[in-house]
């Protein structure tokens with residue numbers, strides 16, 4: 001089985017935010033939640049770079065380590081998913097995640113946050129694949145349809161890559177060698193304990 | 199003046215020189231190549247540093263791109279606190295079992311007299327039992343958040359465990375308030391009896407009479423052991439209350455780093471205080487004959503009181519005696 005990963009080639013990202021919009025639309029993501037976002041580093045300075053970021057589907061996911069109800073599970077594809085029926089909205093996964101992926105539909109006091117929501121790598125949740133129940137809670141399940149995450153598939157500059165970790169790393173490596181530079185595989189060190197070496 | 203002009207000339211020539219050099223430099227350097235680099239940035243930030251930038255969505259916290267140190271908290275919560283909480287409870291239960299096996303139940307050496315003395319009035323008992331009942335539910339529902347997934351999840355299955363934990367969380371959030379009220383009541387009612395004094399040193403030296411049969415160091419209303427429990431509950435309860443309220447109102451508490459801090463202190467204090475309270479429950483019930491009555495009916499047997507709180511019995515009896523007497527003429 002493939003080990004699915006995301007890789008944002010920041011040297012190509014033009015901060016168009018289409019990935020953000022596509023994700024929100026594809027999954028009918030609730031108000032106030034952005035499963036994907038684009039952050040611009042050194043904004044306005046020479047050498048600024050924009051990085052599109054969502055859940056990285058970490059190896060040894062920190063969110064899963066702290067969840068008091070153990071509602072996270074890692075699929076055969078290496079995708080980190082969670083069960084909204086079990087989630088108690090304690091917020092711990094959001095404390096633990098290095099990428100700010102877990103978010104909540106409510107931000108009221110008294111620990112009432114609602115069920116945690118995050119990027120599913122377009123692969124739904126524990127419900128039967130492509131069922132209505134799954135769609136309502138987690139959004140569409142493109143992986144079950146044999147498609148890759150929409151954000152990466154529609155990226156106009158092909159900055160955002162999704163797919164088997166080894167393959168997208170190889171694509172990135174080739175790009176860096178061809179053009180002679182690369183700002184790095186953002187988040188890889190933190191999520192997977194290794195980066196793409198060129 | 200001449201000096202200044204020469205400086206100006208140097209500066210001018212530098213600027214001009216650069217301007218002349220620029221075209222040739224551009225031919226060799228690709229400006230897009232000079233960019234921020236993840237590896238260099240992370241290294242420059244060091245530990246405690248976060249990669250952050252500008253974001254166009256309203257939630258400005260989303261501007262934090264990578265916070266590597268969150269993994270440290272995850273390890274602390276997921277492993278260290280998990281272990282500490284389990285071992286605090288198991289360790290204390292093991293210790294008490296051992297104590298029970300060796301020492302057995304602490305009996306009233308003189309036997310029961312059948313005469314009763316009022317030890318705790320209704321208000322004192324109300325405060326104690328409010329504190330105790332809320333504490334137990336808070337401790338169980340809180341502990342469930344740390345060790346439930348190891349202990350209860352395998353028994354109940356994911357669905358039932360999720361429902362139970364959701365209820366536990368609601369109970370935890372709301373029972374915190376009566377707990378805090380009772381904590382203040384207990385503090386106000388008993389603080390005067392819990393100021394440490396010289397008697398306590400002696401009491402501790404003799405091991406409180408817990409270890410050896412027939413040894414009963416003198417004590418007033420509360421002995422040194424009880425004073426330790428009292429101050430542990432006050433200090434631990436205050437720490438739990440403060441950090442707990444911060445967790446309830448994250449917006450007041452501050453940033454995610456503050457939440458992590460408050461959560462860590464909350465869980466650590468809870469583990470230590472739970473262990474202390476288990477010992478307290480033991481000695482107040484199966485561990486010592488006659489002790490439960492003090493909080494049950496409020497009245498204790500006179501012989502029990504004489505053995506464990508000799509000076510307090512004298513105080514109470516003295517007060518009774520002088521109440522009954524009319525003031526003698528001088």
Ligand code: HEM
Nearest residue numbers: 111336337340341343367374438439442443445446465468
């Ligand atoms: C006095 C007021 C208290 C307040 C306001 C309070 C509040 C909280 C909050 C908000 C949480 C986070 C989880 C959640 O959202 O449910 C929590 C967790 C916890 N509380 Fe409390 N609590 C209080 C007292 C106590 C007491 C007396 C104990 C007893 C030992 C306790 C033990 C715990 C434990 C063990 C956790 C889990 C920590 C973890 O997951 O690492 N709390 N508390």
Ligand code: SF4
Nearest residue numbers: 055056057058063097
């Ligand atoms: S990015 Fe965050 S939410 Fe996603 S797997 Fe890693 S820790 Fe969990």
Ligand code: SF4
Nearest residue numbers: 067087088090091093
């Ligand atoms: S918010 Fe939900 S998913 Fe996240 S740690 Fe708490 S229970 Fe688990």
